Amino acid sequence: MSIVTFQQYTYIIAAGCFILALKWLSRPSTARRGVTIGEIGMAIAILGALITKGMTYNWIIVGLVLGAIIGLPLAIFMPMKDVPQRTALSHSFGGLAAAVVGTAEFYLHARAGATPLTHFEMVALILEVLLGYLTFTGSLMAFGKLQELLPSRPMVYKGQNAVNLTLFAIAVAIGVYLVADPTKTVLFPALAGLSLLFGVLLIIPIGGADMPTVISLLNSYAGLSASAMGFVLNNPLLIVAGALDGSSGLILSIIMCKAMNRSFTNVLFGGFGQVAQAGGATEQRPYRSASAEEAASILEVASRVVVVPGYGMAVAQAQHKVRELYDSLTKAGVDVKFAIHPVAGRMPGHMNVLLAEADIPYDRLIEMDEINPEFAQTDVVVIIGANDVTNPAAKTDKTSPIYGMPILDVDKASTVMVIKRSMSPGFAGIDNDLYYMDKTMMLFGDAKAFTGELVKELAAAKAGV
């Protein structure tokens, strides 16, 4: 067996491992097995790559060591609340890797005496570079916003879409020109520069609430650029693995868009924040606030409670206190469930990870479609740091910017408790009618502190009986 065929066998095995990895990830019971088979596939593929004939290893080793030094600490010591940031950062790494490899390939093939790329390979290379660089800067911007190094509000200006589209059109035009005439190497830096710039400009108008969609989209781009690299390098393993990542990102983006009743173009070019700010004049309406003691006395006699967590829970790091609340209610014989809206938090599945971190059993975490029919039989809903996903205006008010967005039907429950810092509207700047309903109790305070008080009051009441 020659080296080339052995290498090809390793790549085939690796591709099979990756597909199995994703298949096993579908259920929590087999998910960890999926990670293991994925690791095995990756190890085999790396081994296969390392036995390529006629290589020197010095710089490969340097790269591997540096990569491990950067990647391992990020993964081992990073607190779970920072998962969205880390994900954005890793998308930017993925984009960067694809883009610079594409850049190097372009110049290698442009050298005098080198075999030029076919038109098709050139198309793939341009796509790889374009997607790679825009994913790199776009994801860095997303990272900045999530880490709050940059303001997470959407930054919009007049003519923004026109500017972005023009830049993108120029980049595509340069790409087409390079396919037709790859010897015009002087145009290549312009293509790279425009892609980098476009990535930044694309994310500037995106607000925090749209992050789940954007992260998914960038995930898809990172995968597609890896796949394009496979076309350039004639490597089917890269094509397969990149396509798997690309389709995964695509599915997640579609789910996120559906969960907000918005289209891709609307997320990317819509500017969610502006509309809402225009209608910012709010009149004073009466609402009912309550103390932890009052709230606890109602929770005590409830038999079914649904907790609705949102980004506010993540910000306040309240998940461990929420777990204490869950424990104390469960011990008292109350049936406690968690209602998870698909876009709650800053990335797909964000709430599930946080609640799992706090040791809340995952069979208590219920998706929107499954929990919605149950709200009518629910005694108390406790909303912790969620807002727009519970706003009945999404169903009733045609003028609302969130009209048509599927929401959690919390208003059907007998009592609604909202733990919130103040009456100020949520991210989208939209007033929530839920807060003014007769059955609603506003519990003002920090999510973590107030949940802690609830737990204390429940314990005190129990001791008193």
Added chain:
Amino acid sequence: MSNNLTIYILIFMLATFLGLEVIKRVSPLLHTPLMSLTNAISAISLIGSIELTGTHYHDHLAVTLGTIAITASFANVVGGFVITDRMLKMFKKREPAKTGAGTRGAA
């Protein structure tokens, strides 16, 4: 060459459809680990980076960019798998001991 091209496009198409089918079945519960796992898998660009750096060792540009690419993608490989496993380890079903005798009596 044109033969290869057809095969590659076919591979891409089939892998995309397979990906869509497999990933549609992933429980929303696990969407965050899904993203970090696919991220680790797409760090397969490491293979391309290794080939580039190793075989063009005489070319400064290729070695420089290749080493950057190896660093970035290997960081995703190790980081992605480790963080996915860390997350999945946290997902637990209700322990029988906690929910056993008495506590569920009311439900």
